[in-house]
Amino acid sequence: MGGGAGRATYNIARELVRLGHDVDVLTSGIMGFKNIEDLEGVTIYRVKAWRKNIHDCGLPGAFVYVFFAYFKLLKLVRKNDYDILHYFFSMPTGLLTFFPGKHKKIPYIVSIRGSDVPHYDHFNRRLELIHSLLKPLTKRIWNKAKAVVALSKSLRQTALETDPKQQIDIIRNGISTEIFKPLISDNTDKSLKLVAVCRLLERKGIQYVLAALAELSDPNISLKIVGLGNYETELKKLCKHYSLESVVSFHGYCKNEELPLVFRDSDVFILTSLAESFGIVFLEAMSCALPIIGARTGGIPGIVSEENGILVEPTDVEKIKKAILKMMHQPELRKEMGQMNRQKMIEKYSWRHVADMYLNIYYRSVNQKTVFQDVTTMALPEAQDLDKSSTPEVYDDMRL
Numbered sequence: 001m002g003g004g005a006g007r008a009t010y011n012i013a014r015e016l017v018r019l020g021h022d023v024d025v026l027t028s029g030i031m032g033f034k035n036i037e038d039l040e041g042v043t044i045y046r047v048k049a050w051r052k053n054i055h056d057c058g059l060p061g062a063f064v065y066v067f068f069a070y071f072k073l074l075k076l077v078r079k080n081d082y083d084i085l086h087y088f089f090s091m092p093t094g095l096l097t098f099f100p101g102k103h104k105k106i107p108y109i110v111s112i113r114g115s116d117v118p119h120y121d122h123f124n125r126r127l128e129l130i131h132s133l134l135k136p137l138t139k140r141i142w143n144k145a146k147a148v149v150a151l152s153k154s155l156r157q158t159a160l161e162t163d164p165k166q167q168i169d170i171i172r173n174g175i176s177t178e179i180f181k182p183l184i185s186d187n188t189d190k191s192l193k194l195v196a197v198c199r200l201l202e203r204k205g206i207q208y209v210l211a212a213l214a215e216l217s218d219p220n221i222s223l224k225i226v227g228l229g230n231y232e233t234e235l236k237k238l239c240k241h242y243s244l245e246s247v248v249s250f251h252g253y254c255k256n257e258e259l260p261l262v263f264r265d266s267d268v269f270i271l272t273s274l275a276e277s278f279g280i281v282f283l284e285a286m287s288c289a290l291p292i293i294g295a296r297t298g299g300i301p302g303i304v305s306e307e308n309g310i311l312v313e314p315t316d317v318e319k320i321k322k323a324i325l326k327m328m329h330q331p332e333l334r335k336e337m338g339q340m341n342r343q344k345m346i347e348k349y350s351w352r353h354v355a356d357m358y359l360n361i362y363y364r365s366v367n368q369k370t371v372f373q374d375v376t377t378m379a380l381p382e383a384q385d386l387d388k389s390s391t392p393e394v395y396d397d398m399r400l
Contacts, residue, residue: 004280005088005113007256008173008354010039013400015355017041022399024080026072028065047072062092070099077103083398084108084362087141089116090148091134094141107365109147114155114277114298118162121203121275139163146365149358151278152299169361172303174351175283179257182289182342183264191220192328195266195290197259197281198273200229205272205295205314207238212320214242221328223270226251226262263288267334268327272314276300287345291337293323308340362398 006027013023023042028049029035037044049065073096076082085108087093094110096103114120118131118138131138142148142163149169150156156168198204206225213223225235225248232250239248254262263269269285269292276298283303286292292309294300304311310326312319327334 004173004278005111007280009088010042011174011176011351012355012358013042014040015351016359016398016400018352019355019359020397021359022080022397024076024082024400026069026076028061028069045072045076066092066095069093070096070101073103074101077101077106081399082106083366084146084400086111086358086362086400087145089113090138090141091116091131095137097141097144098137107146108144109149109361109365110141110145111149111151112155112159112168113151114275117155117159117277120155120158120277124203135162139166142166147361149361152302154298154302155277171354171357172299172349173278173280173283174354175280175287175345175349176351177287177346177349180260180263180284180287180345182338191222192324193265193267194221194223194270194293194324195226195262195268195285196223196271197226197254197262197269197285198229198271200225200227200232200235202231202234203274204229204231205274206231206235208272208315208317208320209270210235210238210242210244210248211317212324213244213247215317216321216324218328219247221324222247222249224249224251224262224266226254226259228253259284260288263290266290268293268324270324271295272312272320273297273300274314278303283345283349286341287349289338289342291327291334291341293320293327308337308344359398362400366398 009025009027013025016023017040024045025042026045026047029046033046035046047065047068049061049068085103085106087096087108087110090110090112097108115127118128118135121127139162143166147169148166149171150159151171151173153170156170159168160166196206196209198206200206209223213221236250239245251262263285267290269282269290271279271281272293272295273279274295274297276295278299282292282294282300286303286308292304294304294309294311295314296311297314301311310323312323
């Protein structure tokens with residue numbers, strides 16, 4: 001569970017346990033982690049998968065995970081009386097819904113996250129080919145689910161290209177504001193420290209940020225790139241080509257508990273993705289009171305506006321340059337944006353709020369209700385949020 005979906009799964013599951021429910025999480029194993037572990041009341045089961053690293057499962061690893069997860073799922077279902085199953089990613093995890101077993105009698109919901117949706121990542125031709133071949137299965141997984149949940153209005157629109165009649169709820173990600181909090185500092189340094197945190201993939205658009213930095217050629221502007229991925233070698237080649245070795249650094253893998261320290265040591269979060277369903281890392285940076293330079297794509301405009309950041313076209317190097325310079329020369333604006341971001345995270349993006357909305361969907365699904373609302377965990381949310389008045393105040397204990 002190295003990416004945003006992993007962090008979302010854990011935080012939602014933890015909040016559900018705090019609300020009095022029993023939650024098991026079935027996920028892929030990673031070297032150095034226990035096969036069975038209790039984390040704050042959430043039981044984690046890990047099975048074999050040929051993961052490339054903690055942040056990248058890869059297609060072979062994903063399907064190997066499904067194979068071993070199936071047998072573990074059969075055992076868990078025989079042992080525990082689950083009320084509902086929650087599949088994160090319709091592909092490949094949702095393939096478990098086709099396999100025979102007692103789990104087929106349990107109602108399920110599915111969360112679509114981005115890469116599991118056809119047409120989401122046009123830059124991954126191999127993935128798009130697989131989606132085209134498996135599209136009938138994807139539609140069946142969605143159709144049979146009691147609910148399908150997307151992270152943003154943009155992702156829902158992309159999913160509707162595959163099945164225009166599919167009902168899709170929406171729920172944003174959340175943030176741990178008690179962990180991701182700002183550092184009070186009187187730093188008057190004239191430099192500008194940018195930070196990008198993501199899986200290093202071509203569609204994350206960092207190559208265009210590097211091009212902008214090369215044209216700016218300002219030693220007082222630095223960029224720290226945090227994360228791993230198959231595009232890292234190419235990014236390092238670009239840094240060498242642009243002679244950016246002195247201003248761009250590669251941090252590599254960063255543990256979640258260390259990430260707030262990275263944000264606190266930065267002035268601006270920048271990520272100009274060509275495709276981004278939501279981006280939980282944006283919330284984490286905003287909770288640490290960082291202003292944002294983001295792309296006008298996917299779900300990002302739903303959380304970033306001119307009040308708390310700057311939006312650019314992801315491939316427009318000139319606009320990226322202007323955004324960086326604006327942040328560089330207007331420190332008071334950066335401070336105002338950062339304070340607004342922090343307040344926004346506290347008021348609207350707590351994981352408890354997210355868990356409450358998921359719980360509404362679980363309750364609705366288990367009771368065979370088909371009411372459709374814009375709301376929004378076996379690992380195997382931008383439309384209107386759920387009206388809190390429609391959420392039942394008391395739930396019977398559930399087993400997930």
